[in-house]
Amino acid sequence: MFTGIVEELGTVRSIRRGPQWAVVSIGANTVLSDLKVGDSVAVNGVCLTATAKDSTGFTADVMHETLDRSSLGVLTPGSHVNLERAMAAGGRFGGHIVSGHIDGVGTIAQVRRDGIALWYTIEASPALLRYVVEKGSITVDGISLTVAWVEAHRFAVSIIPHTASVTLLGEKGVGDVVNLETDLLAKYVEKLLRPQEAPQPERNITWEFLAEHGF
Incomplete structure (x- = not known):
């Protein structure tokens, strides 16, 4: 973890x-x-x-x-x-729960400066973005970040100069691919709320079975 x-x-x-x-x-x-x-x-x-x-x-x-x-x-x-x-049991929990199991990749579509901040717009598949929520957490190339906004095919994050200087994200630009891991809790919640298919009974009806039961 x-x-x-x-x-x-x-x-x-x-x-x-x-x-x-x-x-x-x-x-x-x-x-x-x-x-x-x-x-x-x-x-x-x-x-x-x-x-x-x-x-x-x-x-x-x-x-x-x-x-x-x-x-x-x-x-x-x-x-x-x-x-x-990996996080030590007695360590500080500075980011969010990250499993290290990548859900997929995204592509940087835009990088723009806003004062001291750098904004990254990242395109990804709708199947992955269904687990991304505004002001929720996402992991981009192993960096815990807060989602600023999200749409059907893209989302945006903003980083401070320190993050840009000590991580790989500061070296990346438009067209570069990044690893994405969505919020682990969102995937568990979806699994728990998804209706489970009822098991289908075995159908072993034969002529012998019908004759034995008077049909």
Whole structure:
């Protein structure tokens, strides 16, 4: 579990790809302080497991489902990535509940400055945006942000200069793809409220059954 508060920008050292998988090596500093092999790290919002660690970074495997759902497939050596360790039980909950399970991707349609703030308009599918509400929370490339407004095919967020300077979002512009994770609570509420289909009884009517019961 994560909170969407990015701890540092890492740098992809190398990436090895197979037909339906990838192994990525990421240079880091802050997240290495207590990282152990087997620990979870959010990389651009995607929960990955550290499979190896050295003094300057760590390595993680990326499976087919993750490549299909996220933007990790376009990473190249030198790419910057947002990094956050899994939340400690006694840590501060600075963002919102983030699982690290990406729902899909969006595309930045507009970036504009408003005083000290930067506004990002992001296009995404209606199937994903059904879980996005105005003034609710959304995770963009692993960053916990507040939704300013939402429409059928897009939504907007606003960030302060600090967020732009310490996260990958400050480097992105129109046309760039971002990973999106909607509010986890919204998906659970929908599941609980959705009418469940009643189980259909087995239909084993045969001529023998009818004859046995006097038909």
